[in-house]
Amino acid sequence: MTSVPKTTNLSTFGATGSRKSQAQWRRVMRRFLKRPLAVIGLVLVVAFILVAVFGPLLLPDPNKQDFATLLQPPSLAHLLGTDDLGRDVLSRIASGARVSLLAGVLSTTIAMVIGITLGLITGFYRGWFDVVFMRIIDVMLAFPFLIFAVGLAAILGASLTNVIIALGVSQIPEVVRIARGEAMAIREQEFVSGAVADGARDFTIMARYIAPNAASAFIVQATVAIPGAIIGEATLSFLGLGVQPPMASWGIMLTSAQQFLAQAPYLALFPGIAIALTTLGFNLLGDGLRDALDPKEKR
Amino acid sequence: MRVLDVSHLRVEFGTEDGRIFAVKDVSFTLGRGEILALVGESGCGKSTVAMSIPRLLGDSNVTIGGSVRLNGADLSSLNEKEMQAVRGKDISVVFQEPMTSLNPAYTIGNQIAEVIRQHQKLSRQAAKARAIELLELVGIPDAARRLGAFPHELSGGMRQRVMIAIAVACDPQVLIADEPTTALDVTIQAGILDIFRRLRDTLGTSIILITHDLGVVADIADRVAIMYAGRIVELCSAQDVFSLPSHPYTRGLLGALPARAVMQGGRRRLTDIPGFVPPPTTDPDECQFAPRCPRATAECIIRRPALELVAAEHEVACYHPGPGDTP
Numbered sequence A: 001m002t003s004v005p006k007t008t009n010l011s012t013f014g015a016t017g018s019r020k021s022q023a024q025w026r027r028v029m030r031r032f033l034k035r036p037l038a039v040i041g042l043v044l045v046v047a048f049i050l051v052a053v054f055g056p057l058l059l060p061d062p063n064k065q066d067f068a069t070l071l072q073p074p075s076l077a078h079l080l081g082t083d084d085l086g087r088d089v090l091s092r093i094a095s096g097a098r099v100s101l102l103a104g105v106l107s108t109t110i111a112m113v114i115g116i117t118l119g120l121i122t123g124f125y126r127g128w129f130d131v132v133f134m135r136i137i138d139v140m141l142a143f144p145f146l147i148f149a150v151g152l153a154a155i156l157g158a159s160l161t162n163v164i165i166a167l168g169v170s171q172i173p174e175v176v177r178i179a180r181g182e183a184m185a186i187r188e189q190e191f192v193s194g195a196v197a198d199g200a201r202d203f204t205i206m207a208r209y210i211a212p213n214a215a216s217a218f219i220v221q222a223t224v225a226i227p228g229a230i231i232g233e234a235t236l237s238f239l240g241l242g243v244q245p246p247m248a249s250w251g252i253m254l255t256s257a258q259q260f261l262a263q264a265p266y267l268a269l270f271p272g273i274a275i276a277l278t279t280l281g282f283n284l285l286g287d288g289l290r291d292a293l294d295p296k297e298k299r
Numbered sequence B: 001m002r003v004l005d006v007s008h009l010r011v012e013f014g015t016e017d018g019r020i021f022a023v024k025d026v027s028f029t030l031g032r033g034e035i036l037a038l039v040g041e042s043g044c045g046k047s048t049v050a051m052s053i054p055r056l057l058g059d060s061n062v063t064i065g066g067s068v069r070l071n072g073a074d075l076s077s078l079n080e081k082e083m084q085a086v087r088g089k090d091i092s093v094v095f096q097e098p099m100t101s102l103n104p105a106y107t108i109g110n111q112i113a114e115v116i117r118q119h120q121k122l123s124r125q126a127a128k129a130r131a132i133e134l135l136e137l138v139g140i141p142d143a144a145r146r147l148g149a150f151p152h153e154l155s156g157g158m159r160q161r162v163m164i165a166i167a168v169a170c171d172p173q174v175l176i177a178d179e180p181t182t183a184l185d186v187t188i189q190a191g192i193l194d195i196f197r198r199l200r201d202t203l204g205t206s207i208i209l210i211t212h213d214l215g216v217v218a219d220i221a222d223r224v225a226i227m228y229a230g231r232i233v234e235l236c237s238a239q240d241v242f243s244l245p246s247h248p249y250t251r252g253l254l255g256a257l258p259a260r261a262v263m264q265g266g267r268r269r270l271t272d273i274p275g276f277v278p279p280p281t282t283d284p285d286e287c288q289f290a291p292r293c294p295r296a297t298a299e300c301i302i303r304r305p306a307l308e309l310v311a312a313e314h315e316v317a318c319y320h321p322g323p324g325d326t327p
Helices: A004-010 A017-033 A036-058 A089-125 A127-142 A145-156 A160-187 A190-197 A202-213 A215-238 A250-260 A266-293 B046-052 B080-086 B108-119 B124-137 B156-167 B186-203 B214-220 B238-243 B248-255 B258-263
Strands: B002-015 B018-031 B035-039 B062-070 B091-094 B174-178 B206-211 B223-228 B231-237 B308-311 B314-316
Touching: A017 A036, A017 A266, A036 A089, A036 A266, A089 A127, A089 A160, A089 A202, A089 A215, A089 A250, A089 A266, A127 A160, A145 A160, A145 A215, A160 A202, A160 A215, A190 A202, A190 B091, A202 A215, A202 B108, A215 A250, A215 A266, A250 A266, B002 B046, B002 B206, B018 B046, B018 B062, B018 B206, B018 B231, B035 B046, B035 B186, B035 B214, B046 B174, B046 B206, B091 B156, B108 B124, B108 B156, B124 B156, B124 B186, B156 B186, B174 B186, B186 B206, B186 B214, B206 B214, B214 B238, B223 B238, B223 B248, B231 B238, B231 B248, B238 B248
Parallel strands: B035 B206, B035 B223, B091 B174, B174 B206
Antiparallel strands: B002 B018, B002 B062, B223 B231, B231 B314, B308 B314
């Protein structure tokens, strides 16, 4: 791997398959790593995941109240200070990160699984079902994502599970549109006609011909959807429609920080920074992946 | 022995501007191990004929008439699901464009094995072994290692070989090749034609070869169907096309071949066929070549000439067939 660009060209000839697919991945990786912003995004996302997974295990109990240390500014004992009930803000940020990660990843998974399935089917078969179904999707898209999620969460009731469901369902229309577009474009390609000529069944064509060739679009969509869902969770929790106290969520932390903006501005500042850095990280990662996976930008 | 029997095939497309008569009454048979070339210029309906045999013309606005029999069984009576079982197994297709005809997301070994396992109950191991065998059959060196290659790692000629390997994976009785060499270099073309010949010789595959290249016909075909405006105008052996071309259109095609002019002393000017191909929007009861034909008489536009034997195994749809420039 000393003369990096040449390996790509040479890999066109010779070498076995698994090594070749590895080479393909290496090329994507290389294109990704060449972009500093993408790498910053990746670092932020990895840091966020590490904090969410390991933070709560290493830090003090985020719900432990200490009335001797109320509203303490950041210090060595409490790196990010304490809140109005004497709870450690750093612990609560880490615990909130876990909620954010769960909400972001699970709701996006729901949206991707349902949205891709429906989008591929409607885009593959077209016909009257497509016409009717897409008008329903248009109606759903007419509501801004957050308004739709707020409405759903209000109907379902406030809990982490319901937040995940509400955010997942709200993201489905966007995913359907993307999957449908990909299905319509890819089904016209020659290798799909070839598969039909070889006697492939409709399911095979959707699962093995259309979906894998649309994978990069789906990956990019997921990296855009996750930060959207994280902000969505924070917003719903901020409005009291999401995670309920005393569970820590960045949105709830912002809500309770409102009363103490003058005395302890850091209470609002730190969760705000956490939300900003996390969404920024995912967005930069998504941009980087989109560029790295774009087949038109070969080499 | 007849493998395929196409009789009175008609294909019409409904468009916003009216009906398009793409194929107007085409009949031919295909024997076991026979290579039939469908020859004609763009738009004459040769691809439509070929694609209507495995019913690959899409679903909307197409009307197919007549019958297609495979070993005596009428394919038009099959529903779509039964047809899926026929495609790739009994009747396979090789398309013109090798660069885009393979799934970019999977290795070629995977794609060959997929077709095998779709139509035959074979284990993964057996399918893989068969895939290696097939790649060797189509002349890909180092087949076992090539299984893991992705389509974008192969050249056009290699991809066309893979396409053929996929098409013949289940020993089809009929292989339809739609201009399989048009997108390839001349040197690669010869190799691909060799594969077809070998398939015919070793497996007894019957092949319908669609082409507008008379060089390909001379190289490999047993019989030739010359098509003009949606009909077969001359159906004969490959030798007869060159030695005894009888339809004025066939003669026109041959007259436009530079290589032939050179062979005949190089002093002859290339001839052209005056006029244009008639639009496919009508199907009048007349010889559609008549407006361009040097031999046309009043008779030609009163009734359409039917295919008739002019010699053994040599049919021509013309009132004034035969060699020479004037009747």
